[in-house]
Each structure stands twice: as C-alpha cells, then as structure tokens.
Amino acid sequence: MSAGQxxxxxLDGLRRHAHRLVAELAGPVRRVRLRSGETVLEVEWHVPAQAAPGTEPVPAAVPEPEPAAGTPPPDPGRLTVRAPVVGTFYxxxxPGAAPFVSVGDLIRPGQVVGIVEAMKLMNEVTADQxxxxxxxxxxxxxxxxxxQPLLALEPAGQRGG
Structure with missing residues (x-):
C-alpha cells in the first residue's frame, strides 16, 4: 500500500482487480484470493446444491470454441493440450530458458508443458494425457x-509412419 492510500x-483496487480477473477467466471460478501488502480480498462461491458433499461442482456446458482464423482444423488422430485461461502463452x-517441451518429446499426464500469463498471474499448462x-x-x-489448442500430441504408444 502506498503512503497516500x-x-x-x-481494498477497492483489489475488488476491481478481482472483477477483471474473474471476467477474463472462462468457466466457473471457485475461489479468488488477492493481496496487496497486508490487505487481503478473498471471494469464494458456494458449491451448487446438487453437488454431493466433498465433490467438485459440475462445470456448466461450454460451447466448442470456434477455430481462430487461419487455424487448420484439428487432426482427429491427434490429442491436444489446450489453454486453461485467456492470456499470453510462454x-x-x-526468457532465454529452454522450453518446457519441444517437438519429439514424450510427455506424461500432469507434466508442465508451458505457462499462460493472465493478469500478471502465471498459470501452468499441464498435459492431461x-x-x-x-x-x-x-x-x-x-x-x-x-x-485454444497449444500443442498437438501423438497418443502414447503410436508411431508415425
């Protein structure tokens, strides 16, 4: 907090930041926590009544995204790793470090394959397969x-011809 604030x-600044962050994130948001110095803003949404205790809320249906202009249609034999949020992909x-993965690398579920920066937050992109x-x-x-698809994968166990 600056001397004049x-x-x-x-808190008002944190509220505005939280509002912008939630607006940019796609899908349901369960909890947001922001801090500036000693001031903390935490917002948590309740689990829908139909969800059993101890379970994650069921996300609302999200329509299939339209491919970006100039993006070729996905190959049905390929898997993809997709962006978890709107932002900038790294x-x-x-900067200057080796990439998390390169063409030809074998990856496993849960492996970090990139980062998407959204509102100065670094979100790890992990493979789910x-x-x-x-x-x-x-x-x-x-x-x-x-x-948005970020990486195309050949399913494990397959070899290209």
Whole structure:
C-alpha cells in the first residue's frame, strides 16, 4: 500500500482487480484470493446444491470454441493440450530458458508443458494425457484464448509412419 492510500482504497483496487480477473477467466471460478501488502480480498462461491458433499461442482456446458482464423482444423488422430485461461502463452519458464517441451518429446499426464500469463498471474499448462509432441501450435509470447489448442500430441504408444 502506498503512503497516500488507506486500506479502503487498497481494498477497492483489489475488488476491481478481482472483477477483471474473474471476467477474463472462462468457466466457473471457485475461489479468488488477492493481496496487496497486508490487505487481503478473498471471494469464494458456494458449491451448487446438487453437488454431493466433498465433490467438485459440475462445470456448466461450454460451447466448442470456434477455430481462430487461419487455424487448420484439428487432426482427429491427434490429442491436444489446450489453454486453461485467456492470456499470453510462454513455452519456457523465463526468457532465454529452454522450453518446457519441444517437438519429439514424450510427455506424461500432469507434466508442465508451458505457462499462460493472465493478469500478471502465471498459470501452468499441464498435459492431461501421455503422448509425443508432434507440433507446437502457438508461438512463444502469443495471446491465446480459453481452450485454444497449444500443442498437438501423438497418443502414447503410436508411431508415425
């Protein structure tokens, strides 16, 4: 907090930041927590009544995204790793570092394959399936949409001919 700002002004700034962040994220948001100095804003949404205790809420149906202009249609034999949020895609953990993965790499479920920066938050992109990277679909530092394919994978166990 700067010398001229009281706690109410900082809280108002955090509220505006939270509002913009939630508006940019696709899909349901369960909890948001922001901090500025000693001021903390935490917002949590309740689990829908139809969800059993101890279970995650069922996300609302999301329509299939339209392919971006100039994007070729996906190959039905390929898997994809998709953007978890709207933001800027980075292939490496920091500028000048080696990329998380490259074409030809075998990846496993849960492996970090990139980062999407959204509102100065770094969101890890993880693979949800095993496979071999056959194509990087987005250049480093490019903006991406929610659920946009980032990497094309050959399913584990398959060999290209």
């Amino acid at each position: 009281g706690p109410d002004a900082v 292939r490496a953990p920091e 095993a496979g071999r990277v056959v194509e990087v679909l987005v250049d480093d530092g490019q903006p991406v949409e929610y659920d």
